[in-house]
Amino acid sequence: MNNSVKLAALMPLLLSWFPHCALAAATDEKSENKQEDQIVVDGLAGKAGAATGGSGDQVSGAGFKTDDIEVGPLGNRGWVATPYSSTTVTRDMIDNQQAMSVSELLKYSPSTQMQARGGMDVGRPQSRGMQGSVVANSRLDGLNVVSTTAFPVEMLERMDVLNSLTGALYGPASPAGQFNFTAKRPTEQTLRRVTLGYQSRGAYTGHIDLGGHLDDGHKLGYRINLLNEDGEGSVKNSTLRRKLLAVALDWNIQPGTQMQLDYSHYEYLKKGYPGGFSYGPGVKLPSATSAKDKNLSLKTAGNDLTTDTVSTRLIHYINDDWYVSGGVGWQQADRAMRSVSSTITDNQGDIKRSLSNASAAGRFRVLSNSVTLNGHLTTGSVGHDVALSTTGYVWSLYSSKGASQRYDLGTTNMYNPSPMEEPADGKIHKNGARYKSSQNTQQSVTVGDTVTFNPQWSAMFYLSQSWMQTRNYASGGGKTSETNNNGLSPNVALMYNITPSVMAYVSYADSLEQGGTAPTNAGLKNEGQTLDPYRSRQYEVGLKADVAGMNLGAALFRLKRPFAYVDTRDMEYKEQGDQLNKGLELTASGNVWQGLNIFSGVTFLDPQLKNTVSESTSNKRVVGVAKVQANMLMEYSLPSVPQWVYSANVHYTGKRAANDTNTSWAGSYTTLDLGTRYTTKINNVPTTLRIAVNNVTNEHYWASIFPSGTDGENGSPSAFLGDGREVRANVTFDF
Template identity: 75%
Template sequence: MKTQITLAALLPALASLAPLHAHAASSSTTEDEMVVTGNTAADTTDSAAGAGFKTNDIDVGPLGTKSWVDTPYSSTTVTKEMIENQQAQSVSEMLKYSPSTQMQARGGMDVGRPQSRGMQGSVVANSRLDGLNVVSTTAFPVEMLERMDVLNSLTGALYGPASPAGQFNFVAKRPTEETLRKVTLGYQSRSAFTGHADLGGHFDDEKRFGYRVNLLDQEGEGNVDDSTLRRKLVSVALDWNIQPGTQLQLDASHYEFIQKGYAGSFSYGPNVKLPSAPNPKDKNLALSTAGNDLTTDTISTRLIHYFNDDWSMNAGVGWQQADRAMRSVSSKILNSQGDISRSMKDSTAAGRFRVLSNTAGLNGHIDTGSIGHDLSLSTTGYVWSLYSAKGTGSSYSWGTTNMYNPDGMEEQGDGKIRTGGPRYRSSVNTQQSITLGDTVTFTPQWSAMFYLSQSWLQTKNYDKHGNETSQVDEDGLSPNVALMYKITPNTMAYVSYADSLEQGGTAPTDDSVKNAGQTLDPYRSKQYEVGLKSDVAGMNLGAALFRLERPFAYLDTDNVYKEQGNQVNNGLELTASGNVWQGLNIYSGVTFLDPKLKDTASSATQDKQVVGVPKVQANLLAEYSLPSMPQWVYSANVHYTGKRAANDTNTSYASSYTTWDLGTRYSTKVSNVPTTFRVVVNNVFDKHYWASIFPSGTDGDNGSPSAFIGSGREVRASVTFDF
């Protein structure tokens, strides 16, 4: 049963803010008394030009929190200040600020897989919330986040087997040191209204028991006529400071996401050239009753203990359930003129994911003579269960039309988004890794990092009657080594090598396949990287030159499914973030990538560019305020995606595109309450473009790819009161 969260439910919480604010304002000042006045200074900082652009540290799993400049990985961080000021509402909107990341849409931009450096991500292994694995292919409430850290790297030695698509760690907001009472009211075209309350502080004067509560209610018509957009969130973070150096954390969240009336996927055959994208606001491309109904519940707890200044430990466990009901119109492109045939089927994709994850780590420092050692011993893993529908669902079709001038569609069913009937547990995937590492400091200039993980993988499959049909057990090692040299105390050069496991592919169950149903030994991906990082003059500057190799499998001429191909991505990343000059700040980057398929299933796809991966991607977010008027900030974001291969043979390409977002915000006081007004216009010039293109498989078999349209122009406005 779903929990209903409405604006009416938020009103009691919002009404309670006034007496709390009045109490703080009426407190008298003495030597033994601290006056709580809210986060006035913090709010001003949060809305200042360039707030959150520069990163000082990053959470790197078993390594703990490390200085950004001392970490031998290419990384990007999107902070809560950026989320608030740019009014981002989804993970895909956060990803555009990083030059190496994309959302592979799959079921849509909110039901996709984040990926980095042009490598396909996985459903669970590449995404984490506070270090614990979570489902990536469901909507995620960014309003509850403090930041998103992205490691653009192969991380099996740190986190266990995963795709070389990077690691995406979402960090939840925690209780604030001072009382926080922040309320945001928002509007976005066409007529979706938002209420968001962010409340934090402590229950007691000794500050032993802290809390952070985020409440969100968004309801209305989305960016397309006759569409529906509904988002509802309750998240709670509690801290118990048991004693100095020991803290117990408890987090829980419930998120509902409904989006109907938007265009679904566009598929096309290998010999059809992908035409230019149609108008995403054309309501005749969509059905007002079809879309996604997603509910995600998450609970986690973590214990952190510091033995002394050098040694600490942490342990955590998390549980998440993601229920997914999807019912979208699928359009098949018939030719380059944009003729399409349209159909719809109740989704047969996994309707429920459950993830039980765990992590534990011991970190410390010792010296052996003049050599320092930062040691780490950790374990991390998860049990991921998939639940599929027993039924096949209903099918409908609407014949052919042209996507540039489409006919309208009438609902042919009952208009309900469903999962295809009762669910059954179709598979259980288990991973557990033990990691041992040492970062050795030889001199103030020279250091090296050595990490090694031993991992165990298991997959069990079940039929609709609950009978186990297969079980596969695998294991292996994943190493990571890096050599670092401090050119100056704030500039570091590094070279690194990583070798990581990833679960092997499973042969088709067709009777003609000699090893039908067999799961192969784990794939082994490799990465070579040379990088330079500098924290200088108020800016983070980074450069990384890398080579990624990832294997794949397909049927050979003897009808044996085996590993025999590779995807090889060579690339260069350049990033620059921070204060450029007086009131001018930037958050920027560009990635040059050469993604190629090697030893493919078809000779026609050998040495061809990977579908949907741009050779060039860049983003520049700039904010400026006059030194004489820092409370008024102007922002502009320019995103560029180069042309992308639209099929495995590279006979069709999607054109490059550039989008512009323009915004402004103003901070002042209303009745002595710090207040920030924000307005942003996304995709100002209403550019039509394909936001995501992905192939039918990774092995270059020249199957039928799919594409999703990017969002059209949209206005978002909000006002935030910091009581």
């Protein structure tokens, strides 16, 4: 991609920052897509609507702008008043872009990626180029959930991403940001929404979204989402199947008190798609091939995932200034992963293929909790918004007792692959005997205060004390090891309101993360020992503005994360290296002109490994992380025909290091998605028709590359192909 094309792609974003565009946007032209499903619970008006995690966000345009954000123990805060860089994907965006996975939502934020493991649907969300964790960085309605399983976005009201260290708020976690999902809640007005859809080569979808109340007094509210998708995916002879049942119930016990109950069951099956491509340190990653080539896949191989989630929350307003909320959640994620793995053997794209039943954890269970007391008080002329909370989880991993099977499928070339056949002795199974292989427990107590000195100056102080425990078990059931650690995570920020709608801030965050464990059977002094918690640090300077119908944000940051490896001089596993990421984020979202709305951002990042296990990998770029990533989602409707909307999304990812020594690179890529929707009435039933073509140019690209380790060991990375051109269409009826 040449510089002129890059500049053209980014020009609308840059122009949106100029004052004359912002002033022009003051016409505040609103589209036809208003939030129709807002929660108004008797006795819980105002702040309570936000506290229940509902759809009380005031949006403009096509849901591109949001005025507030839920931030853990801080509760619901204004977007401008929050000293964190963040992005929010709303329900309107999910519906109108026909998004079907978390990885599709992440591309709209300039700082986030999905780091694929068993594919883009079984990966770890990450922000600012830092590798995420399985549980600590992802939450549903404030409670921890598994990130490495497919997640049904059809049940979501919104996704908020905090691009920051969050240990002071949420407890120990990777410095990969915090991904907060909010489920749909019961609607004040009766909702009867049916969506029929089509995608790929022949996958058909039916989605029913029902909401309302069971009684005239609006004491008992409900929200039910039913989804069924089945058919052939974008690859010939593939299978794509999704089933969802999600139920949310609200019981308004009395004015100011509400209990929420949630349950969801999600089945996800995706077979016949290409798997991962691994390559050794001496092989350069070739340019990507077509992800739609059926000869790169086996129709019986893929991911079969089932996830069950149950949670309950209680919110009680003591008075206008104080409220308490608490919740408990349980989730079980079963993963049957039978995949075709391709090993690239040379720079020309020759590959050796094999079929395996993955030896990774086949079942995850998470039991999570959260209790928070929020309030406002005044001492003299100084205001205090205080919080006291505790949050934590118990995460259990269950591994297969049986040995992993692997079958040789021969050699071929990735650009002209020969077809594969199921091995004659190949075994296809979903479940088997499991045992609890490990249990990770975290619990944190957080205390904090946001101090308002005057209309211009305020400061935020948060501190958490955390306790961490890791237990490992043998297949026979006996405990093999146990480690216990604890520590503090602070976060401070100073904020200055240049105007009521423009805020500048400077912040410092120091966050814990579970330390690494020394390898066993390697002759180490401390083999099997888990190190003290790692401590990541971040400095950030930012500017946020909510002007003329737009959210404008800028953040300059320096983020450092430690890692550990074996010191061969004394044969001890110890913390002795760092990943240092420095960058600049720019975002602009909202109404730019009459009928024109954007959701855009660009991140400039310098990700480097320092003091690595090998001199050849020190001071090198981090594998799979681009120096530049940008996205621009635009929607336009003629003022004379507001019911007809055109959309375009341009995503750009720059060149990425493909190995730790930076002798191999994955080229930059740009994808273009085009779509349109039309809103009308059929027999007096409000109807919306949508059609979209994703990756219009059928770009071949590597969607994700992850290294074998974070310490610069220069092992064998793995790469996953991005989706090819795909057509999606649906029609929504609001009865």
